[in-house]
């Protein structure tokens with residue numbers, strides 16, 4: 001199996017009841033992992049996530065967390 | 069033993085952080101508008117309290133009235149939501165009665181500097197051990213976007229439809245002049261830096277004031293033609309400020325007109341409760 005195939009992906013946990021769709025996390029994500037679906041954030045490209053945590057840090061609503 | 073390798077110790081960032089320990093789950097989600105900076109500041113405050121290693125029952129969070137002042141309702145400490153402008157008066161009473169309590173005041177720029185301006189300067193003058201976090205969004209969010217004492221000249225507000233003509237207060241300059249022994253500034257955008265600044269403020273003995281620039285996208289943002297909360301964070305918080313440590317190294321034109329972030333003033337001076345305690349002890353001994 002190639003190295004890429006075993007690459008462990010992070011786990012992005014979104015609380016849909018808390019997300020207010022403000023887009024802050026989407027706009028500040030350096031690798032464009034997130035997108036807005038309706039009024040809630042969604043993961044568009046998990047592979048690109050660098051686990052930098054900026055989305056969690058700047059989310060005003062306790063709505064997104066990234067686990068290793 | 070060989071000398072240790074000269075690798076710079078990387079600071080571990082404190083996320084993912086388990087906020088739930090410090091929240092009242094049945095009160096959430098909070099009432100703040102989409103993109104309101106108050107939630108970002110609240111999170112930095114919780115991480116700082118956690119890092120200070122404080123016992124939750126030994127912390128009291130006190131606020132006045134305003135959107136920012138809704139904070140105590142969401143957090144699991146001793147909490148008090150008081151009267152507009154009077155957070156510092158209630159906090160002074162708590163600290164004086166219970167000097168072992170870590171008292172943290174959460175207040176809006178209107179709450180702290182307009183209606184509460186008098187309490188603000190006298191709190192600083194006494195140097196009572198309170199941590200004062202001023203959520204500076206340059207507007208009265210709760211009442212619909214009137215201008216506040218920090219609204220920049222020329223800005224739109226419901227009470228300044230041709231642009232504000234009043235020069236804004238610099239909360240840090242005022243706190244320093246009035247006698248606060250720890251004065252700092254942060255922004256919601258620089259959230260890790262803010263966390264550290266709040267931690268330093270908590271650990272300081274005496275009146276510690278942190279002026280925190282954050283965004284009210286609903287009123288200040290819309291009325292002043294910002295496209296989004298992100299846009300406000302980029303223009304006002306990121307581009308509109310500079311860290312005090314970098315300011316000296318930058319050419320003057322890169323610093324001019326920007327608000328300084330970081331610890332701006334830190335001195336030691338006798339703390340009010342301690343002074344009072346020693347006076348009473350002295351008198352009790354009949355001296």
Ligand SMILES: Cc1ncc(C[n+]2csc(CCOP(=O)(O)OP(=O)(O)O)c2C)c(N)n1
Pocket residue numbers: 133134135136137152175176177178179180183203205207208209210211216284
């Ligand atoms: C004695 C008194 N005067 C006026 C009001 C109305 N009032 C409620 S909140 C507020 C201003 C809030 O602005 P700020 O403190 O900056 O907080 P923000 O809502 O922007 O977070 C005012 C004037 C009040 N509640 N009590």
Ligand code: SF4
Pocket residue numbers: 012028029030031032033034048049050051052053054055056066
């Ligand atoms: S952790 Fe960083 S890279 Fe991953 S989604 Fe969040 S902001 Fe984007």
Ligand code: SF4
Pocket residue numbers: 018019020021022023024025026040041058059060061062063064103
């Ligand atoms: S920052 Fe938070 S509330 Fe805003 S869109 Fe992202 S997850 Fe939702």
Ligand code: SF4
Pocket residue numbers: 099100101103104105106135136205209210283284285286287
């Ligand atoms: S009115 Fe402004 S300060 Fe109040 S919750 Fe909405 S965005 Fe935040």
